[in-house]
Amino acid sequence: MTQTSVLQRWAPPAIGIVLALGALYLVTLIHAAGETLLAGTVLTVTALAAWVYSSQRLYAYRYLFPGIAAVVIFVVFPMLYTVAIGFTNYSSRNLLTFERATSYFLDETYQAEGRTYGFALLSDGSIYRGRFEDSETGELFLSPELDLEDPTPEPVVTQPARQDPDGLAPVELRELIRLQPRLRALTVTMPDGGLVRMSGLRQFAPVQKLYALNPDGSLSNRQEGSVLRPNFEVGFYQNEAGENVAPGFQVGIGAAHFKRIFTDEAFREPFVRIFIWTVVFAALTVLFATSVGMILAVLLSWEALRFRGVYQTLLFLPYAVPGFISILVFKGLFNNNFGEINLILHGLFGIKPAWFSDPFLAKTMLLIVNTWLGYPYMMVLCMGLLKAIPSDLYEASAVAGAGPLTNFFRITLPLVIKPLAPLMIASFAFNFNNFVLINLLTGGRPDFLDTQIPAGTTDILVSYTYRIAFEDSGQNFGLAAAISTVIFAMVALLSWINLRATRITKDEAR
Amino acid sequence: MAIVLDKSHRWRVLAAHAVLICLIAVIIFPFLMILSISLRPGNFAAGSLIPDQISLEHWKLALGISYEGPDGRMVEPPFPVLRWLWNSVKVATLSGIITLLLSTTAAYAFSRMKFRGKSQALSALLLIQMFPAVLALVAIYAIFDRIGNVFPFFGINSHAALLLAYAGGIGLFTWTIKGYFDTIPGEIEEAAKVDGASPWQAFRLVLLPMAVPILLVVFLLAFIHAIIEYPVASVLLQGQDQLTLAVGSKLFLYEQRYLWGDFAAAAILSGLPITVVFILAQKWMVSGLTAGGIKG
Numbered sequence: 001m002t003q004t005s006v007l008q009r010w011a012p013p014a015i016g017i018v019l020a021l022g023a024l025y026l027v028t029l030i031h032a033a034g035e036t037l038l039a040g041t042v043l044t045v046t047a048l049a050a051w052v053y054s055s056q057r058l059y060a061y062r063y064l065f066p067g068i069a070a071v072v073i074f075v076v077f078p079m080l081y082t083v084a085i086g087f088t089n090y091s092s093r094n095l096l097t098f099e100r101a102t103s104y105f106l107d108e109t110y111q112a113e114g115r116t117y118g119f120a121l122l123s124d125g126s127i128y129r130g131r132f133e134d135s136e137t138g139e140l141f142l143s144p145e146l147d148l149e150d151p152t153p154e155p156v157v158t159q160p161a162r163q164d165p166d167g168l169a170p171v172e173l174r175e176l177i178r179l180q181p182r183l184r185a186l187t188v189t190m191p192d193g194g195l196v197r198m199s200g201l202r203q204f205a206p207v208q209k210l211y212a213l214n215p216d217g218s219l220s221n222r223q224e225g226s227v228l229r230p231n232f233e234v235g236f237y238q239n240e241a242g243e244n245v246a247p248g249f250q251v252g253i254g255a256a257h258f259k260r261i262f263t264d265e266a267f268r269e270p271f272v273r274i275f276i277w278t279v280v281f282a283a284l285t286v287l288f289a290t291s292v293g294m295i296l297a298v299l300l301s302w303e304a305l306r307f308r309g310v311y312q313t314l315l316f317l318p319y320a321v322p323g324f325i326s327i328l329v330f331k332g333l334f335n336n337n338f339g340e341i342n343l344i345l346h347g348l349f350g351i352k353p354a355w356f357s358d359p360f361l362a363k364t365m366l367l368i369v370n371t372w373l374g375y376p377y378m379m380v381l382c383m384g385l386l387k388a389i390p391s392d393l394y395e396a397s398a399v400a401g402a403g404p405l406t407n408f409f410r411i412t413l414p415l416v417i418k419p420l421a422p423l424m425i426a427s428f429a430f431n432f433n434n435f436v437l438i439n440l441l442t443g444g445r446p447d448f449l450d451t452q453i454p455a456g457t458t459d460i461l462v463s464y465t466y467r468i469a470f471e472d473s474g475q476n477f478g479l480a481a482a483i484s485t486v487i488f489a490m491v492a493l494l495s496w497i498n499l500r501a502t503r504i505t506k507d508e509a510r
Numbered sequence: 511m512a513i514v515l516d517k518s519h520r521w522r523v524l525a526a527h528a529v530l531i532c533l534i535a536v537i538i539f540p541f542l543m544i545l546s547i548s549l550r551p552g553n554f555a556a557g558s559l560i561p562d563q564i565s566l567e568h569w570k571l572a573l574g575i576s577y578e579g580p581d582g583r584m585v586e587p588p589f590p591v592l593r594w595l596w597n598s599v600k601v602a603t604l605s606g607i608i609t610l611l612l613s614t615t616a617a618y619a620f621s622r623m624k625f626r627g628k629s630q631a632l633s634a635l636l637l638i639q640m641f642p643a644v645l646a647l648v649a650i651y652a653i654f655d656r657i658g659n660v661f662p663f664f665g666i667n668s669h670a671a672l673l674l675a676y677a678g679g680i681g682l683f684t685w686t687i688k689g690y691f692d693t694i695p696g697e698i699e700e701a702a703k704v705d706g707a708s709p710w711q712a713f714r715l716v717l718l719p720m721a722v723p724i725l726l727v728v729f730l731l732a733f734i735h736a737i738i739e740y741p742v743a744s745v746l747l748q749g750q751d752q753l754t755l756a757v758g759s760k761l762f763l764y765e766q767r768y769l770w771g772d773f774a775a776a777a778i779l780s781g782l783p784i785t786v787v788f789i790l791a792q793k794w795m796v797s798g799l800t801a802g803g804i805k806g
Binding site: 029030033034035037038059060061063064066067068070071073074075076077078079081082085090296299302304305311314315316317318320321322323324325326328329330331332333335338340372404429430433435436439440462465466469470477480481484487488491492494495498 | 677
């Protein structure tokens, strides 16, 4: 065998083995950090990859694996995870996992009785040592070299000393302040066995862990003697009086969120209002955008008209400009006080409509802007469909003496509407979830005044969900995920209808 | 067509022109207005479409240059617009490359190979695409929050997290590229295989060079998609220096701090190149797809 062929034969497996070992090391690291689920995911992906790339039988999957893995991990899994979160109380109050909440309690300390030490950080510019001076007796203790880069340092043991070590001088105050967070993480053992931690910039004092973990899972408070017990129904540790002690942790709460959405009167009422507006918004958008787009397409397909290319380019422009820019441009133009649209309206008619504070006007504005954004797409689609209509149909109708309106309603519309239907449903589904428009233009405002959870008159379901999860106080991720799950079901229904519509069109085309 | 034209025909043509010109005036109005506003001095100046007094202050701020105000104080740029533009371009370029790598290889398998579950996987890719990422925002946030606990590089407020979150959006692109591959006759690759090429060589050295137009189009579409993507970026990015344009731009128009003129200049500065790229991509999309239509 020549040298190159040896390389070609053995390089891929060698690289594969190195990658696999690296991945396994990563899994160990992640697992050690306490993220079991993540470690499991990485392990599964690594194992699958090893299988796919080593088996000759699965050759085709070698090409598929990266793409499919990306789709499954970053699209499918988040969707399933959303559904799962809908059944938990995950929120800003119940943010941590149970393990992390417990270790938060176990990390809490309180200042106990005992000796305190004056502290100075000594350095020669490269190494650091701690100098501890008993505040009563004046005895001196020195630490070994401190590793201040390590975020989770080992306990430090000090030794008695007579005098400061040579060549080391106390650091400047600014340096001390910079290093304070690292110093606070240190636990120092004094020769008498007492544990001290940083209690002031120049002082170390004895501290004790506030809570001790009991065998039955409860936590004893060493300072007060009270006991905290975890309550897995509500996701909190509770004291004897049954009061919740923050921080809470995540627990499954069954279908409570869904029950709230569908049966709690105070919640259902605004939810239904928002749902109705979502449907109205999406339907009217499709209606307006399709009407404008189709009329323009018919006009631009008229051969007697000159400069059609120029018109078409200009009319296509709203689609080419990035949505986030044009929506914000409209937000400024519609501004109640100094927006140009109100300046013009004021100059012409003496009126200044309150586009952002009146619910009806805000909805009107959304529809105007969305029609502006959406008609070019429909126009392009319709122009394509119009080309497919045989021109002899129009010749025949001209012979019969029909006018343009008759042509449009009797020939063009019936022929175009059927292939257009699935595209209109797709457009409806898109606008049903048109989060960007609502969030950037009105943010859902003006708000209803009579709801428990802030909800806006122009909110559609997704923007409402976003507000519950990320904007308004509370950050109720669980409830938001439950609403997302309901929207998933609606989108699935829309997709199914769309599929049926497409199939019907195809069948008729045959 | 030999249709007899009656008298009203000429009037109808004129009326159509008039309607179209009026409509275009309405459509173009926001663009002209924003150009005019970017050249007016101050953030609240009202005035005619052609500004009476041209000032480049907003453009200077958008380009990150401070300028001396009328009262002698230096006005600092309110936001790092060029930095946002760079973030957007960086994320979009990398996302375009990742999308291209993932979707091209998958499309090759879908187009040229036989394996179990092929048609189901193809339909699934299309079906998944109907569920927008905005519905899974809570989970996306939670996932990257947890990843960030172990690897801060991939956590919340990192561009790497954004790239990973975008990597899954390859369904439609895979379909597009597969459609193009299907129009290229497989005999050429078969010939290469007869000459001793492995499937990988046939793919990389024979098929890919023939598919450059569609690869370019898919790259541009993925690029634009990443630039204009707002929901996921708004959840994952938080620090002002990390923001992309889509997330940062809205900071200009808060009720308490309303920087209308500065926004106008920044919007043109960032919107114009993206618009040009989009129109080019649309043109190439049409020509690229017809060029591939060997089978008709």
